[in-house]
Amino acid sequence: MLNDPRTVRVTGDDIAAVFRRADDVDAERHPTPRRDGPIPEAYVWCNLTSGNGTRALWLLLLPFMVVNLAHWMRPTARNRPRTVRLYGVLVRLAGLSLTVLLVAAACEVALDLAAWQCAGTGACAARHSWLGFLSPEMSDGGWWSSPGRRLALAALVPTALTGLLWYLSLRTWSAYESQQPLTADPGAGPGEGDTGTALGRPGFWYGRRLGARLRAAHTAAGLLTVAAAVGSAAARHDREATDPAVPALLGALLEAALAAGAAAVVWVVCRRGRAERRPDGALDTHLVRWLPLTALALLLLSVLYAGWERPGWESAGRLPGDETFGALALAQGLLVIALGCAARVLHRSDPDRRAALRGLAGPAVAMLACALGGVMSGGVAQRVADWLDGTGTTMPGPPVLLTWQASVIPPLLVLLLVLAGWLARRAWLLAREERAAVARDYPGEQADTARTRRIAYARALAALTDRGPRIVAVTSGATLLLGAGALVGALVTDRTPGEAAGGSYAVVHGAAETAQALGSWLIGLGFILFVTWGRRAYKDASARRTIGILWDVGTFWPRAAHPFAPPCYAERAVPDLTWRIATWTQETGGRLVVSGHSQGSVLAAAAAWQLPPATRSRVALLTYGSPLERLYGRWFPAHFGPEALARLHREADCWSNLYRLTDPIGGPVRLSGDEGPAVDRPPLKDPLAYGRTRAHPLPAPILGHSDYQADPAFAQERRRLLARLRPEVPAPRHTGQSSAARDQGSSGRSSP
Incomplete structure (x- = not known):
């Protein structure tokens, strides 16, 4: 420079x-x-955005970054303060659902697939010696072989994941985002007048209070998700047992406490948004401190409740995860639709012809964030199930919805290939049109067909950036439809398993199984490529330019919708x-x-x-x-x-x-x-x-x-x-x- x-x-x-x-x-x-x-x-x-190669691991939190972008894609609004607040609440709720989805997926892998299904099946545990001490058959009824104690031990994995996300969010905020804004002392302070944008407000780049509230709420949501996964299985057994060792009333009280905790988390997320007209430095100390601690206490109670000895309790079937993932998918779809309605109202109040997707960019990007979270959760769960089960005959496998979400990957890739073909054809047509423009821009030059073609093609490729909104619109709409199809398919398969294997369901069932198997392998390959490509981006300048566009845009904005997104x-x-x-x-x-x-x-x-x-x-x-x-x-x-x-x-x-x-x-x-x-x-x-x-x-x-x-x-x-x-x-x-x-x-x- x-x-x-x-x-x-x-x-x-x-x-x-x-x-x-x-x-x-x-x-x-x-x-x-x-x-x-x-x-x-x-x-x-540069060290704020790139740094060492370990920064590539932030790419694993891409859904959180994308949903945070949706918050800032709000259309321009005139005299619609309530709709603006509603828009922010809906995006924050979508971000909260992604946290619950990530932790629920970790619970599915650690608690359901590993501790409940594989460790509870002798054949599966025999193939994986590291699970032997949890198996009733392999350990001769050891202390950890009880289903509740297996779940309690496996709960350490999603709990550690939640704690890691909390720590990273706190540490990165302290290191990068805690800088005090300019005060009135060095100059006259930030401009108090109307600059036409919120970026000129004194507190725009200092949202300490909201960041701390969201971090506490999302941490509590993750811990409550783990507590529900551990405690619900024991509570279900106590309700169904004729002579329960632990009164079912305790399970009902625990579930009521978890529901109250979930309601408190939702209230905290909805209650307050960003305050940008002044630096938002005051902390809600009691809330920030006691909300995660209360959730942790409920998790410990759930572990103690599940670990109580219950004679005759065996791990059969799946944990109650189908309802959880189905409810999350349905809630995310409804949130995106409501967000689209709010964005449309805002756009119509102050139309901007240059705005992407006529003001619907935020809902479309939020849909992509939910789709990324669902596909990653379903693909990882299906891949781990295939690895644990081997032949696929000894374990029930992951929830039906997650297998259907994994089956969405192949058709989505086909759609992306079609879009790539359309872009290639569009680039070819634009390059043909640009050849005449190149000749006009360099008058008097001896014509060189190859040189003209290269310049025209470079211009055509550059112009494809303006087709980005159409790509996002098609992809987002397709993911919404495919997600709805996966939800319906899971519901039909779960209710009519016998019919799904034959009769009028035979073709659909066969195609779904093929797509699920292919999607399972593709998500494993994609995960490896994702991490490899991300790490390469911080070592290779050309690769970083490719990834850096989305990365620079995504981490430019403050974490207003999701506290676990990469730092701003x-x-x-x-x-x-x-x-x-x-x-x-x-x-x-x-x-x-x-x-x-x-x-x-x-x-x-x-x-x-x-x-x-x-x-x-x-x-x-x-x-x-x-x-x-x-x-x-x-x-x-x-x-x-x-x-x-x-x-x-x-x-x-x-x-x-x-x-x-x-x-x-x-x-x-x-x-x-x-x-x-x-x-x-x-x-x-x-x-x-x-x-x-x-x-x-x-x-x-x-x-x-x-x-x-x-x-x-x-x-x-x-x-x-x-x-x-x-x-x-x-x-x-x-x-x-x-x-x-x-x-x-x-x-x-x-x-x-």
Whole structure:
């Protein structure tokens, strides 16, 4: 970024910091007449988003990240505060259902498949010696062979998983997201005026109170799920036993306590959303402390209740999981439908023609999150059952619904292949149309068919990004229908098992069994590829660019709907930039240019919105390869809509945006010059030269999203912004001498 091997960290730490050239460390205090140009600075936050290879494990929490995105995809709304609150409640409930689903899947694997079914079957336990001490036949009736004690021991696995999620959420918040926002002391504080977007509110990047509440509620929900899985089996046995060793009343009281705990968790999740008009730092100490502890106490009571000796109790069939997973699937479907209705009402109150899916992007993405959770749960359960059972004749296997959810994977892959074919055909048609445009953009050049085809194809591939909403709509709709089909299929199979094997059900049953077996193997393969690809993304720059688009967008937003989602890097990066800009302008009285590439342009805009109006008017923006309108404006209209970007254009000193037609991520901001000079410059040529020239004796590469600094237009545009700033730049107050404008970079890939 600084184009100098001698760099010095002027502020920050090993996670994120601001760097300067060694010669520029004290440039404001000791100006030199030899300097011609700005003082460049680079803000680097790469360790917040990449770090070491273990960060790839965060990809396993992808459903949580995706449902958190749905919260921020709310349409722009006018005079609909109740509907806005309802939208937030529905997304938070969908996030809560995913936590329960994940822990329930862990209970299914550890409690039902391993401890209940396999350990309770001599043939299965004989194949897996590590389960021998739990088997009544292998251990000759040892202490752990009782079904309730086996369940109590296996409950350690989902309990440890819940504890790990709680610990990671707490630790990452303390490390990355606990940065205090800018106060009134360094400057005038964050802008109190209306910036047209919630990103300008003082408490937007500091939601400590809601984060702690959600973390406590989701932790309690996970512990209560484990308690229900352990205690419900014992309670069912006591109700059905003619002479129960433990009174059935105790089981009924325990189940009532668990139901009350679940109601309390739902109330906590629904009761309060984000408070952004001020830093939300006060904690609900009693609730945050006692809700998880109460759930843990109920779990211990469930373990003690299930571990009581019950003569004659044998583990037969499955644990009562069919009803649980069926209720979760039905609840998620109803939540998504209700969310779609709320989003539609909000969109109609303030229509935005550029909004993705006409305001239904949030419900569609929430559906994908639920589908990811269901497919991962069903596939893993089916794969573990196949591994434990071997021939598939000694165990009942996972709940019917989970096997049906695993069967959804093959048709879904077929649909994705069809969509890939449609995109390929669309790219081919667009490339044919672009050939004429390429000839017009390079007049007087000797035609080269292969060169023209490569440039046209690069432009066509870049244009496919704008087809993303259609892909999401088709995939989301298909997953909703397939999920409903899996629910109906599980219900029919469970109620009519005899008929399902023959008669009119024979064809459907055979196809379902084939899809279930194939889906089971595909989910195992996909899990391995998922982790491998994710780890490779943090070692290979090209692979990281591929995954980094979704990852950068997903972890940019605060954890407002799910506390176990990967941490938000912007809650550290935006305060860093805001503090640096405000303190420097106050100390020197100067002006500066904030330049950002790709996601750096989003951080630059977010930081500018957080500045006081007086400070914001002293800042110029230079963005390039920017997804501000093309991605964020369409998918997050309530926060990056036309009104918010137009107001930023008016209140910043000046703003210039560069983009290429071959860039699949960056694009125009689409702000006219009504409020001043137009933001967008004409599209940059890519490649810089069509054929060989004196300036480019070798073929010029097609750069796409990278190396904007290589284009002469970049330096020209920066000089234009600096020239506009320079006549009004005062001397630093403590030197008494003239000083050039300081140029602050805000991207790890850009030259300031």
